[in-house]
Amino acid sequence: MHFTSALCLLLGSSAGVLADPILTSFPNSLALPSSFDPIKEAYWTGLPHHRRTPFAVSPDGKSAYLAYLDAAYASVIVQQVDLTTFEAVGTAYETTGYEAAGLVAHNDGFALMVTIHATGSTNLPPTGDYVTAIIRVTNGVESWRTPVNGPGVHPNTMLTATTDANGDLVYSETAGLYGAYFVVTGYTGDASGHFGDSIQYVNTKGALQTITGASSDFGCSHNTGIGLEAADAAPFASICAEDQGDIWLNTETQYMSGVKIANENTTNGCSGEPMGGMSGSYSNLALFPDTTKYIFAWQSRGALDLTENAWLGTPYTQCSPRWLNHNVAIATMSDKNTLTGAEASSTVGAHNGDGQVNWITYSTTEDHQNVHVATLNPNLALVTWETLTNFDCQPVPLGCSGTYAGTSFQFVDSTGAKVGSPTSSTSFFVSGDIANVGTNKVCWPYVDMTWDLSQPLASGTPVSKMSFACASSGDSTAGTASSPSSSSSSPSSPSSSSSPSPPSPTPSTSSSSSSSSSSVVSSTGAGAVTSLRTHHHVASRTFQTITIPTAPVAASRANEYGTCVW
Template sequence: MLRLSFTALLPCILTSVFAQGLTESSLEKHVDSLALDFSFGPVKEAYWTGYPHHRRTPFAVSPDGSAAYLAYLDASETDVHVQQVDPKTFAAVGSAVTVAGGKEAAGLVAHSDGFALLTNEALPSGTSNVPADGTPVPVLYRYTDGQQSWKTYLGGPGVHEDFGLVASPDLNGDLVFSEEAGLYGAYFVVTAYTGSAAGHFGDSIQYVAKDGSLQDITGASSSWGCSHNTGIAFEAADAAPFASICAEDQGAIWLNTQTQTMNGVKISNENTTNGGSGEPMGGMSGSYSGLARLTGTDSYVFAWVSRGAKDLTVNDWLGDGFTHSINRTNGRNVAIAQLTNKSTLDGEEATSQVGAADGDSQVNWITEGTADNSNAHVAAFNSESVLVTWEEIAEPQCDFVAMGCRGAFTGAYYQLVTNGKKVGEPVRAMDTFVAGDMVTMSDGRICWPYVAMDWDLSQAVPYGGSKATTTKMSFACMNLGGSASQVQQTSSNPTTSAAPSPEEATGGAPSTTAVPRTADAPETSSAVDPTNVEATTSATPPTSTLLTSVRTESEAPSTATTPVESAGSPEVDEPTTSSAARTVTSVPDSTETAAPVETPTSQTRPHPPCGGRRRRGARRSSAPEPPR
């Protein structure tokens, strides 16, 4: 009898997988597998538009695969909880560790003996030189065997004081760790509260040693990099600087590993209007799993969403190498870029030629068509193949030229990409989303956390924030071998489907029916020739209605969100210097009406001289924000 070993069959199995791509049987779901010790609010409103985004739940697995951890923000929006998770069953291991006072769960690294957490918190009472109104500053915690080992502030007093002190009211960013370098790396959005940049937004890259000591590494650390950073992608390397990418408020996405500023290698031209660029890396709670290092190599893959770029014009303020562009399409499509190493693109750089009709000819598109695609992420299966994911609105209403879109959610998509090329068709799911870090497990699967809910992208989050909460977390995994266990696991005592009352969810406004589990929509968006888009329609978002129907419990957070200030236009920041800058780090408010070739419409709203981010729960308004 002829006997074939599994090793002998493996090349045949992989060849078959690469030929057909992923299938529905590749997607494994563990619904409500993790019981949370505290309530969690899974929905976060987007900056300016208020459209719904998944509130990030950082997820990490130790290098040896023995320990996994999930971090989540308490429903009260104060205190971050970190729960150890069984990496096989995704059930809780012991009780959660609470990091009191944390305002966001912004990044997580798992070790065999504990974890490191990036969060932000108000400085202790009595501290000198603190930001006003208790604005939180970024901080890195290390816990070992359930106990705090050290705590290191990454902003506030004593950190880059020669530049100016910074805080992080919205800690959009990520945390990574390199055992080879012996360093944690954190990349996050900051606002300065002293110095020449006071009142404006940029970003910062900080490194911390294993013992908790903050490192100031020339050519790697940065106190102020990309102006009003609209997206961050960050991944560990064997030595500092780590691989970094930023989307800024002047018209480009930069591979800025070597510069840490809004220059370097231009990955993409993007239309920016009043500081927005279409949320290329996810917007609020979005900057995670956007850059993946291929297993066992020095190569990376970057994923983002874009409306494309055409008709490049000169950026008068920033000069040579900096341009403005017009959107090519109304909705956003998914794109990827290959990196041969942490500083080098595999392929052409985006053009900076003024007058170029095509500003996106170098882009490797994963989707093409009239749909709007958002929430793009990427993770590596191995040294050649990655999983690229996104969410689709097949018939979008794009009210803002440089923000997100709204419409009926028509599916989350999971696409296999090998050596930069799509393999097979994407897997579509209506009940499974990416709402936390995508992690390559020790057995080769890619897994991530999400909350089982009916996801509705058709309306803005109700005024005051979403009231939906849950005490259950689900996990999903994609298996490259196409043989994922279809256990569709659920908790032994699953809770029932529930939703906020109409009064709770809308503040008295009538609610609408939540998006069903299935939708009469095509599996993929139809491919059409891109249309020329210079502006979109009404700038006024719809009346807020019921956002989600969480399939667990739904209750009001213990602390209500109180509006602090009226909404203003997306802000653009003034120039300052950076410790790592080669040319320019940010731009003046005089250039805030970006994309000058556009015909002024209600889209291009006036911008205040010193704009600030809209606080959680602040009411959106069509009127410009007054100077502060």
């Protein structure tokens, strides 16, 4: 077991002395009933993302489940996992499905969010599109399954399908509700052909609940960043990142409005993947247990030079990026509707648009991505991210390739202050949900493989085993498996826990780009090509063609996605 040197930091409201994160791993501990492809390509760039493996632990702490899409891309499998050895328990559940999009563990089973083919003979989605469903399995037997979009779901307003179910599934025992937040594509009504997101609620008997002020048929535009966490009553805490320039705490609005968390450099059809993008939007928003407090983590390019969003008008703004590389940012909330700090600026003409951000990293020489957060107790959270060196970051805001330099783990308290130093590892990363396991300990699944972010990659080598890793504080036993090689400092970490004062000039690593909807930008780099994409904005009913650099994969998937529209 690896122990770091800093063992003398005391949290005011937690019991005992805390170390820096203590990491342990269980390589290849779980034999999979069917093989698994660990890579899913990003739509815009073709760069590899971790294909999500949802992981959840039951409230009584006795059962854990792992969900994944098999390598044939046709079945979703849920395997029970022993929380001591991280080996398989019993026979796996299997269902026809095309994406494992979320998982909730119960004392008697689990609930799974999955994409499936719609059933029936009328009002079906276009060929190739799926719908999202929640499936409840009790003691190994399917109790019910409820589609949350597709035929028959809010038909009076619009019908939506699911191309990729970026999003999450959560459950509130107090409310007796499952909450699902996921990306959708409209195929009837005014939203036909446009991309948005949807928030739906299902009760414990599998009945879809339309809740005024909580349910949403079609919300944030081109959302590739979703945060969702349970609350004692609907609406649940929610965050969206849209393609018009902002990240919103939209619990009260379920739309691209509410409390403005951050300005982000975006362009029509591309929100920049602040919460992971393809196969992302999990473990980005977490509730501190036994409190009303939340913490949110994302990857950001920073924000400079705010301009008015000409399409949407006041108070919407757009910005230029401070860097083309990403840094790690967090925000804390006192409750599901309220930031503890200031909102992001909406002042047109402001030079600094990110003065409110609490930066965990602040580097011009490294890129940071695959950002996640989980809470260990009422006052302690863990923020994780991957670091790339020798990066190549594309403007508009596309992705970054580079040399993978490891995954970092940093404790922060419920005020957002850093606690101790980061611990880093090159032995594992985070590719599935981070779940509480025991006291002051969280664990997650990963695949024991060489992680390569140097170039686009459409798929990976299928594997037959899953690995697990855990992080704990000094108040908990971290496990008995072999520990990975770690260091007490991450590849990049600023010296202060508070947000540093942003420098006036844009760092030299950022080339000139514009977030204006009408701008034409060019890009250089491996695999970059230029293609035309048409953005349709429903609210204003205006149309504009923009030139965006994309990887060849985008063109090859044009039939699947069509033009990038909202």
